[in-house]
Amino acid sequence: MAYPDVVVVGGGVVGAACAEALTRHGVRVRVCDRGAPAAATTGSGEGNLLVSDKEPGPELNLARASCRRWPRLLAELVDEIGPSLADAEWEPKGGLVVATDETAAAPLLALAERQRVAGVEAVVTTDVRGLEPHLAPSVAAAVHYPEDAQLQPVLATSALLAAVRRRGSEVCAGVEVLGVHRGSRVTSVRTKNGDLPCGAVVNACGPWSGRFAEIAGSSLPVEPRRGLVLVTAPLPPQTVRHKVYDADYVGTVASGSADLVTSAVVESTRSGTVLVGSSRQRVGFHESIEVRVLRALARKALALFPVLRGVPAMRAYGGFRPYTPDHLPVIGADPAVPGLWHATGHEGAGIGLAPATGQLVAELMTGAEPHVDPAPFRVDRPALQGRALECA
Amino acid sequence: MRVIVDGQAVTAERGQTVAAVLMGHGRTSWRITRHGGRPRGLFCGIGVCFDCLVIVNGIPDVRACQRVVVDGDDIRTQYGAELPEAGT
Amino acid sequence: MTVLVVGAGPAGIHAASSAAGVGADVVLVDSASRPGGQYHRQPSDAPRTGALAVVDHPRVKWMPETWVWAVERTDQGFRLHAQVGPADAPGRPCIALDGEALVLAMGAYDRVLPFPGWDLPGVYTAGAAQAMAKGQRVAVGRNVVVSGTGPFLLPVAESLLGVGARVRGVLEAGSPVRWALQPWLLRGSLGKIGELAHYAKVLSTGKVPYRTRSAVVAAHGADRVESVTVARLNHDWTVASGSEQQVEVDAVAVGYGFTPQLELAIALGCRIQRALDDSDVVVVGRDQATSVPGVFAAGEITAVAGADAAAAEGVLAGLSAAQSIGSSIVDKQVSLIRRKVLRKRDFARALAAVHPVRSGWQSWLVDTTLVCRCEEVSLSAVRSAVVERGAAGMRALKLLCRVGLGPCQGRICGRNVAELTGLPDIPKRPIASPIRLGDLASEPDGSGG
Numbered sequence: 001m002a003y004p005d006v007v008v009v010g011g012g013v014v015g016a017a018c019a020e021a022l023t024r025h026g027v028r029v030r031v032c033d034r035g036a037p038a039a040a041t042t043g044s045g046e047g048n049l050l051v052s053d054k055e056p057g058p059e060l061n062l063a064r065a066s067c068r069r070w071p072r073l074l075a076e077l078v079d080e081i082g083p084s085l086a087d088a089e090w091e092p093k094g095g096l097v098v099a100t101d102e103t104a105a106a107p108l109l110a111l112a113e114r115q116r117v118a119g120v121e122a123v124v125t126t127d128v129r130g131l132e133p134h135l136a137p138s139v140a141a142a143v144h145y146p147e148d149a150q151l152q153p154v155l156a157t158s159a160l161l162a163a164v165r166r167r168g169s170e171v172c173a174g175v176e177v178l179g180v181h182r183g184s185r186v187t188s189v190r191t192k193n194g195d196l197p198c199g200a201v202v203n204a205c206g207p208w209s210g211r212f213a214e215i216a217g218s219s220l221p222v223e224p225r226r227g228l229v230l231v232t233a234p235l236p237p238q239t240v241r242h243k244v245y246d247a248d249y250v251g252t253v254a255s256g257s258a259d260l261v262t263s264a265v266v267e268s269t270r271s272g273t274v275l276v277g278s279s280r281q282r283v284g285f286h287e288s289i290e291v292r293v294l295r296a297l298a299r300k301a302l303a304l305f306p307v308l309r310g311v312p313a314m315r316a317y318g319g320f321r322p323y324t325p326d327h328l329p330v331i332g333a334d335p336a337v338p339g340l341w342h343a344t345g346h347e348g349a350g351i352g353l354a355p356a357t358g359q360l361v362a363e364l365m366t367g368a369e370p371h372v373d374p375a376p377f378r379v380d381r382p383a384l385q386g387r388a389l390e391c392a
Numbered sequence: 393m394r395v396i397v398d399g400q401a402v403t404a405e406r407g408q409t410v411a412a413v414l415m416g417h418g419r420t421s422w423r424i425t426r427h428g429g430r431p432r433g434l435f436c437g438i439g440v441c442f443d444c445l446v447i448v449n450g451i452p453d454v455r456a457c458q459r460v461v462v463d464g465d466d467i468r469t470q471y472g473a474e475l476p477e478a479g480t
Numbered sequence: 481m482t483v484l485v486v487g488a489g490p491a492g493i494h495a496a497s498s499a500a501g502v503g504a505d506v507v508l509v510d511s512a513s514r515p516g517g518q519y520h521r522q523p524s525d526a527p528r529t530g531a532l533a534v535v536d537h538p539r540v541k542w543m544p545e546t547w548v549w550a551v552e553r554t555d556q557g558f559r560l561h562a563q564v565g566p567a568d569a570p571g572r573p574c575i576a577l578d579g580e581a582l583v584l585a586m587g588a589y590d591r592v593l594p595f596p597g598w599d600l601p602g603v604y605t606a607g608a609a610q611a612m613a614k615g616q617r618v619a620v621g622r623n624v625v626v627s628g629t630g631p632f633l634l635p636v637a638e639s640l641l642g643v644g645a646r647v648r649g650v651l652e653a654g655s656p657v658r659w660a661l662q663p664w665l666l667r668g669s670l671g672k673i674g675e676l677a678h679y680a681k682v683l684s685t686g687k688v689p690y691r692t693r694s695a696v697v698a699a700h701g702a703d704r705v706e707s708v709t710v711a712r713l714n715h716d717w718t719v720a721s722g723s724e725q726q727v728e729v730d731a732v733a734v735g736y737g738f739t740p741q742l743e744l745a746i747a748l749g750c751r752i753q754r755a756l757d758d759s760d761v762v763v764v765g766r767d768q769a770t771s772v773p774g775v776f777a778a779g780e781i782t783a784v785a786g787a788d789a790a791a792a793e794g795v796l797a798g799l800s801a802a803q804s805i806g807s808s809i810v811d812k813q814v815s816l817i818r819r820k821v822l823r824k825r826d827f828a829r830a831l832a833a834v835h836p837v838r839s840g841w842q843s844w845l846v847d848t849t850l851v852c853r854c855e856e857v858s859l860s861a862v863r864s865a866v867v868e869r870g871a872a873g874m875r876a877l878k879l880l881c882r883v884g885l886g887p888c889q890g891r892i893c894g895r896n897v898a899e900l901t902g903l904p905d906i907p908k909r910p911i912a913s914p915i916r917l918g919d920l921a922s923e924p925d926g927s928g929g
C-alpha cells in the first residue's frame with residue numbers, strides 16, 4: 001500500500017477542496033472522514049458564494065478569489081471527471097441585499113460604498129421589483145451584487161472528491177482519526193484500522209476542529225455556532241430569483257453573540273424549494289430544532305416575500321458553523337506541532353471560501369507563491385491566543 | 393352539496409374527502425408531477441405520501457385524502473409546483 | 481396535571497380512557513375528525529360506540545382535526561405545537577398544548593415496495609384501499625388485485641368485496657404455510673384461528689383466489705393502471721422465470737407490512753431500535769415508558785402487532801402516564817394488562833418472523849423505476865449517486881440525488897432506499913406535518929420552548 005504524503009482529516013467541503021488542490025499539485029493524499037463525506041456542516045450549508053456580506057478586508061479578498069475560482073474549477077473538472085459528475089448546480093444568480101426601513105438603509109449604502117472602493121460590483125438599485133417581482137413593496141434601499149453566486153454544496157464536494165480519487169488518491173468514509181503520532185514532527189495518524197504514516201496532517205474537521213487540534217497536541221478556539229434552515233415545498237421557478245437577504249444580516253454575521261440572532265436570508269434551489277435562513281446561536285453541539293427559531297425565520301422571510309405566506313414549510317434542519325472569535329478562518333501550519341496544518345473556522349462561509357482555502361494550503365505546503373495574503377489567517381494570530389475552548 | 397371540480401359542478405356528500413369526491417366521479421388523478429409530467433392521485437390514503445396534492449380554493453398542496461369537502465369548494469388539478477392565488 | 485395523548489387510534493383512545501379512569505386530566509388529539517385511528521375507521525355519520533365513547537368522558541378533552549406539527553420539552557413537561565382545522569388549509573389557528581406527561585400513539589402506515597409502474601394512478605397502498613372502503617364507502621377500483629405480505633391483506637380484500645369491487649386475487653409474497661403451521665403463535669392474539677377461518681370463507685364466497693409466493697411485480701398503463709404482471713416468487717422473492725402473467729385490472733392494493741410514524745418520538749430524543757420486521761420502533765420498557773422520562777408510547781409505533789395489541793399497550797401507557805403525574809393505580813390491574821401486552825409482543829415477533837420482506841424485491845425494479853415518487857428519482861439515479869458520486873451516508877445521498885427530499889420527506893421511500901443502498905436512514909422530521917409559513921409566523925410569541 002502506498003502511504004499518503006498528507007492525511008486530510010474531514011471530508012467536508014473544506015477538506016475536499018484541500019485534497020483537490022494538493023493532488024493538483026502532485027501531492028498524494030488520503031481523506032479520512034469519520035462519517036460520510038459532505039454529510040456534516042457541508043450538508044447543511046445553503047451554498048451561497050457571497051462577497052456581498054463581507055467588509056473590505058482579508059475575508060473579502062479570500063471570498064473574491066474563491067468566487068472566481070469555483071466556476072473555473074468546476075469547468076476544469078469537466079474534462080477530468082465528466083460533465084455529470086462535475087455538475088454542482090453552480091448558478092451566477094447574484095445577490096440582492098434589502099434594507100426594509102430607513103435606519104437600515106444608510107449602513108447598507110455605506111457598506112456598499114466601501115465594497116465598491118475595494119473593487120466589488122455593488123449596484124444600488126431602484127428597480128428592485130424588476131429584479132425580484134415578488135419582493136415586498138416596502139423597500140428603503142437595495143444593493144445588487146452580481147458576483148454573488150450559488151451552488152449545491154454536497155454536489156460540489158462530491159465533484160472535488162471524485163477528482164481526488166481520479167488522481168489516484170483515496171477518500172475513506174467511516175474512518176475517524178483518533179490521534180496523531182509525532183517525534184519532532186508528525187509521523188502518522190492513529191485510526192481504528194491502525195496507524196497511517198504520513199508527512200503532514202490537515203485538520204479540516206469543521207466545527208470539531210478544536211477537538212481535533214487538541215488530540216493532535218495543539219489547541220484552536222473553534223466553536224460550533226448553530227444555524228437552522230426552513231425548507232419550503234417546491235415552488236414554481238423564478239419565484240425567488242436571487243439570493244435575497246435583509247441588510248441586518250451583515251450585522252448578525254459579524255456579531256459574536258451567543259444568544260439567538262436571526263435575519264432573513266431567502267433563496268431558491270434548482271429543485272424548486274426555497275431555503276429560509278438564517279439563525280445564529282451558540283448552544284454547543286445541541287441538536288434541537290426550536291420552534292421559536294423557526295417562527296422567527298418565517299416572520300422575517302415573510303417581511304421580504306409576502307408571497308410565501310401560503311407556502312408550506314415541509315422540513316427544517318440545522319447545522320453547526322465552525323466559529324472563531326475573530327470571524328476569520330484559520331489556514332496554515334500550526335507552529336506548535338510541526339506537520340500539523342489547519343483549514344477551518346469558516347463559520348457561515350465555508351462553501352464560498354473552500355476553493356481559495358484549499359489552494360492556499362497547497363501553495364503554502366508546496367512552497368508555491370500564495371495567491372492571497374496568508375498572514376491574516378495564520379494559526380498563531382493574536383486574536384486566537386489565550387482563548388479557552390468553551391465547547392470542546 | 394355541490395363542489396366545483398376543474399370548473400364543473402359536481403355533487404358531494406357531507407363527510408367526504410376531496411379524494412373520495414374525485415374518485416366517486418371517476419377521476420384517478422388530479423396532479424401532474426413537476427419533472428416528468430406524470431399523473432398522480434391517491435396513494436396512501438392516510439396523509440403520509442403527499443401524492444394526492446390538489447388545489448382547493450386557490451391554495452395548492454392540499455392533501456385530497458385528508459381534506460373534507462365543504463359546500464362550494466373549488467377543486468382544481470395541480471400542475472407541478474404552484475403558488476397560492478394572490479389574496480388567498 | 482395533564483396527560484397529553486397524540487393519536488386517537490386503538491392505542492390512544494385506550495390510553496386516554498385508562499388515564500382518565502384513574503383521575504388524570506387528559507388531552508387527546510388527532511388529525512382526524514373522528515376518533516378510532518386506522519382500525520376503527522367509520523363513515524362520518526356512524527355513531528360513536530364502545531371504546532370511541534372515551535371522547536365524551538368528562539376528564540378527556542377531545543381535540544379532533546388537530547395536527548401536531550412539532551413537540552418540545554418544557555421546564556414542566558411537554559408542549560405540542562398544533563394547528564386546528566381542515567387539512568392543509570392556511571389560516572388554521574396555531575395552538576400550544578402543555579402537559580406533564582405524554583403518550584405517543586401515532587400508529588403506522590403501509591410499507592410499499594417499488595416495482596415498475598407503481599407510480600401509476602390506480603396503484604394504492606392496501607391501507608388506502610381499506611381506508612377508502614371503510615371510511616368513504618368508495619372502492620378504489622372495480623377489478624382489483626391485492627398484493628403484498630402479512631395478514632392485513634385479508635381484511636383489505638374483505639372490505640373491497642364489501643364495497644362491490646371484484647377482487648381478482650390476494651397475492652401473498654411469503655409462505656403462510658409456515659404461518660398456518662404455527663397456530664400456537666397466534667393463540668390469544670389478533671390473528672386468531674377463528675379469524676383465519678372467517679377470511680377463508682369470505683374469500684371463497686367472493687371467489688377470490690388466494691395465492692402464496694406470488695406478487696404483482698409490474699403495473700402497466702398509459703395514464704393509469706390497465707394491467708399488471710403477476711409472478712411466482714422464488715424463496716428470496718426474485719421472480720421465478722417464466723411465471724409472469726399479465727392480468728387486466730384497474731387497481732392494485734399493495735402492502736408489505738407497516739412503517740411506524742416516529743417523527744415526534746425522534747424529535748423528543750426517544751431511543752429508537754430496529755425491530756424484527758426491519759422497521760424502526762420506539763423502545764419501551766415494561767410500563768410503556770420510553771427512554772425520555774415522562775414520555776410513554778403505545779401501539780404500532782412500538783411494534784407492528786395489530787389493533788388488539790395497540791389497545792392493550794394503550795391501557796398500560798395511560799395508567800403509567802397518569803401514575804407518573806401522581807394518580808394512584810392498582811397494581812393488580814397493571815400486572816394483568818402487562819401480561820396481555822407481553823403476549824402481544826410475542827405475537828409481533830411471530831408476525832415479523834413469518835412475514836419477512838425478502839431482498840429479491842430489488843430485482844423487480846428496472847433502471848427507470850422511480851424509487852422516490854415525490855422527487856421522481858429513478859433507481860439508476862440512486863445507484864449513480866452511490867457508485868459515481870460516492871455517497872457514503874443517507875444525508876449525502878439525499879442531497880446528491882434528491883431521493884427522499886420531497887413533500888413526503890422519505891416516509892414512503894426511506895426504508896426501500898436504505899435497503900437498496902445499504903445506507904441506514906434515521907427518519908428525522910422535526911416538522912411532523914407541513915405548516916404554511918404565514919401560520920408559522922403567526923404562532924403566538926412565547927409558545928416556543
Ligand SMILES: Cc1cc2nc3c(=O)[nH]c(=O)nc-3n(C[C@H](O)[C@H](O)[C@H](O)COP(=O)(O)OP(=O)(O)OC[C@H]3O[C@@H](n4cnc5c(N)ncnc54)[C@H](O)[C@@H]3O)c2cc1C
Pocket residue numbers: 009010011012013014015016032033034035036037038039040041042043044045046047048049050175176177178204205206207208212226227228229277318319320321322343344345346347348349350351352353
Ligand atoms: C445552516 C447553515 C447554512 C450555511 N450556509 C452557507 C452558505 O450559504 N454559504 C457558505 O459558504 N457557507 C454556509 N454555511 C457554512 C458552511 O456550511 C461551513 O462553513 C462549511 O460547510 C464548513 O465545511 P468544513 O469542511 O470545514 O466542515 P464539515 O462539513 O463539518 O466537515 C468536517 C468533517 O470532519 C469530519 N471529522 C470531524 N472530526 C473527525 C475526526 N476526528 N476524524 C475524521 N473525520 C472527522 C466530520 O465528520 C465532517 O464530515 C452554512 C452553515 C450552516 C450551518
Ligand SMILES: Cc1cc2nc3c(=O)[nH]c(=O)nc-3n(C[C@H](O)[C@H](O)[C@H](O)COP(=O)(O)OP(=O)(O)OC[C@H]3O[C@@H](n4cnc5c(N)ncnc54)[C@H](O)[C@@H]3O)c2cc1C
Pocket residue numbers: 437438486487488489490491492509510511512516517518519520546547548549585586587588589590606607608610611635738741778779780781786787788790912913
Ligand atoms: C391505512 C391503514 C388502514 C388500516 N386498517 C386496518 C383494519 O381495517 N383492520 C386492522 O386490524 N388493522 C388495520 N390497520 C393496521 C393498524 O395500524 C392497527 O390495527 C391499529 O389501527 C393500530 O393502532 P394505533 O393506535 O397504534 O395506530 P392508528 O390506528 O394508526 O392511530 C394513530 C392515530 O394517530 C394520528 N396521528 C398520527 N400522527 C399525528 C399527528 N402528528 N398529529 C395528530 N394526529 C396524529 C392518526 O391520525 C391516527 O388516527 C390499518 C393500517 C393502516 C395504515
Ligand code: FES
Pocket residue numbers: 433434435436437438439440441442443444445455456457458
Ligand atoms: S394519498 Fe397519500 S397523502 Fe393523500
